[in-house]
Amino acid sequence: MKAVQTTCSYNRDGKIVVTLTGIDNRKLQYSISSADGAYTHQQVYTVSDNDLAAGTFTISNLKPDTYEVNVFTVATSCHPPVQSVRITAPAELKGTVTGIDEICASENRGEIHITNIQGGTGPYFVTKEYKTSFDNSTPPVEVDDSIYEPINNLDGVNSHVFNGLDGKKYSIAIKDSNATNCKALYFITIGSGDSFEPVINVTYPCNPVTNKPMVKIVVTNKLDPKGAFVGNYKFSLDNLPAQTSNIFLSTDPKYTKQFLAPAYHTVFVEGPNGCPNNNVLPTPFMVTPLNELDVTLSISGLNTAMAVATGGSGNYKYTFFADGEQMQSGSNNTFIYYQQYEQIRVIVTDDSECSDVDAKRLTYIPICVPDVMTPDGNGENDDWGPGCVDPTVYPRLVSHVYDRYGRLIATLPVGARWNGKYNGKELPSGDYWYVIKVDNNDGKEFVGHFTLYR
Structure with a gap:
């Protein structure tokens, strides 16, 4: 009996090849048992006529283990001694995969180092790929935008470096030269380094100390769900010395002069790794300070x-x-x-x-001015004129009535009323304007309008 090892350490494709002699056309059966108990001698298999004619048969789909094989005749159960066969596997294919993050986002300076490749059957091949997942879509969509970079003939070198990488998730596959290409798969994330996108927010809150409007500039990070800058970021306004706070206030003596008049300003952000404004020039924005209320x-x-x-x-x-x-x-x-x-x-x-x-102290003048006139003869609002007037207090009060074209319709001395007519003819419904002079000899007057309904 001959053992054939598995192609890969994790495969179940080992074989036992049995060569037959002296069978004299007798029907044969066999049983097999394994150390792990997956096979027992209670399972009996018949050798096919073709295999009997060929003088050999193969037991397939076996994983690495020690097996006992018993071949016997069907008629008499005669059998040679039970043989023990061990199926082995090649050494596990593996390597060490480490990553180096980007320093600044989008500069493509990340690296993946594959070292200490061993096991399997050389020479080796290494492949890098990645996928972009859109988890927010319904249903979730995964787009395969893999980049396959096979590196051949690493036999004897057992290491490789992928450089020029953008910050994202990658998978690294190490394959050997076996016909089935045994594979060791690793997943690694390359950090994107300083990754931020500044957003400028200008508001004009009230200074609770002075009760006057002030300028407040808050810089937020568009790439962070909460708008935060995580890490040791620095912020500078108009090339003034940088600060660690992302908030600029006109009440800060350093910036008071910057906000005395409307002007354009810029904010520069530096990441923890020293990356400048995410490699984007700052966009000027207008600040218009408010006047005091x-x-x-x-x-x-x-x-x-x-x-x-x-x-x-x-x-x-x-x-x-x-x-x-x-x-x-x-x-x-x-x-x-x-x-x-x-x-x-x-x-x-x-x-x-x-x-x-x-x-x-505003003067109260005891005059009532109705806002409607309904000359329908029911005794209510049939005419119009200022009421509540004491003629002894305002003897020179006079009222002028105008139509909407500015034509003088009536002049009413104190106590007089307008009947809704002009030159004896009834005027139509609409708005009419009045000018009331409390003292016909001075300039104090009150202007308003009332509506005539017919």
Whole structure:
């Protein structure tokens, strides 16, 4: 009996070749057992007629182990001594695979070193490949963008270096010269080194100390899920000395002068390995410092306070107080008051939470101006004119009514009413404007409009 070893250390293709003599055309069977118990003598196999005629048969698909083979006649169970046969395997094909990471991303300076290749059957072949996996797609897609680089005839050299590599995952296959190409497969990741993509974020928050807008620049990393720079990065603004923080504030004395007026700026980022801005020139960006928030309170109409805000970050919120009591709050910058207050105060707040305040004593004029007129004879709003007027207080009050084209329709002294007619003819529905002069001899007047419905 002759043992044929497996082609690779991990294969199950070993064989036992049995040569027959003196069989005299007798039918034969055999049994086989293995040390690991996979085969036992309870399993009996018949030798085919063709094998009997050839005088030999082969037991195949065996892994490395020690086997006992018993060949016997079918009729009498006569057999020669049971023989022990050991199937061996070539030495395990293996090597040592190590990687050297890139220093700066996209420079393709990573390396994979394969050393101490041994076992199997030389000469050896080495192959490098990689795959890109798109895990975020549905379903997940894996694209084979392998680069195959067979390196032949390493017999006697037993080492190789792949250089010029980009940072990613690779597989290294070491193959021998056996007909079945025994393989040792290794997976290795080459780090991408300093890999970052700066993103500039400019905001104008309120300085809680001074209640004035300031400039805040935050540099984030587009390649990090949280926008973070992991490691010892350095950041510099406009070629000023670098800092370890990714935040620049106009309140920092080093940068105050940089943000006194609108201007373009640049931020330069250096990675832990000294890689400059990911090999990309910084893009200039505009910073426009905000003016300080300011509000002015004045009278805009009859018993109407108006707050005019400028500066700040916009989206103003106006909160009005009358003698200390909050009266209204929101985006409306006017407040109508219905009595005399000692003080009307307004606080304006922008969307960065900066605020300003103004307060005044605004005169209340006891005049009621209706905003509709319905001359239908039902006794309600059949005519129009200022009400709530004490003629002894405002004896010279006069009101002028205009149509939408600016034509004077009526002039009403104190206590007079307009009946909706012009030169005896009824005027149509629509908006009409009024100008009320409290004292016909001075310049104080109030302008508004009302709607006539027919």
